[in-house]
Structures are given as C-alpha cells and as structure tokens.
Amino acid sequence: MAGEHIAMQLGILIESAGRVQAVAGRSIRWGLSSVSRSSGESNRDILLHDLHDLRRAIARIESSLAPAVGALSAPPETEQAEPLNGQ
Numbered sequence: 001m002a003g004e005h006i007a008m009q010l011g012i013l014i015e016s017a018g019r020v021q022a023v024a025g026r027s028i029r030w031g032l033s034s035v036s037r038s039s040g041e042s043n044r045d046i047l048l049h050d051l052h053d054l055r056r057a058i059a060r061i062e063s064s065l066a067p068a069v070g071a072l073s074a075p076p077e078t079e080q081a082e083p084l085n086g087q
Contacts (some may be wrong), residue, residue, distance in 0.1 A: 009061050016054040023047045 023046045026034070032044040039046070 006061075006064055009057070009064055013054075013057040013061055014051065016057040019050045020054050023050055035046070 023043055027043040027047060029045065032042065032047070034043050035041065036043070041049075065071060
C-alpha cells in the first residue's frame, strides 16, 4: 500500500516537472511575456504556477519518504566559515 502511494506521488512529481520543462521551453522560444492562446495567461504566470505545483509535489515526496529515510533526510552540519576581515 505504501509503495502504491509513493508511486502515485512520483507520477505527480514527474508530471509537474514535465509541465515546468514544457513552459520553460516555450518561454525560451517565445519569451516570458508571450500569452497562451488556450489559457490567456503569460508564460511567466504559467511558469510560476507550475513551479509552485512542482515544489508542492517535491514536498509531498519528501514527507512520504522521510520516515523511511530517517536521519539521511537532514544534511550533516558543516563547520562555520571564518568571518571576513577577521571580524
């Protein structure tokens, strides 16, 4: 059952990434201010919406995997860099 849930979440993630890729391609070719004939929205607006969906899909995957991953989900702490100019 959990595997089916993860598979569904991965499908949503891949679909979201595909939409971002498609609008990024249109934006490169036609520009961010170009307007979609079907929706009437600019590529910029569509890209922002699709990026939001992608971030949400990533967050869902991370929360679904977090119990299985455990301590690996948090990066190890690193040493702090020395302040510039000795301050």
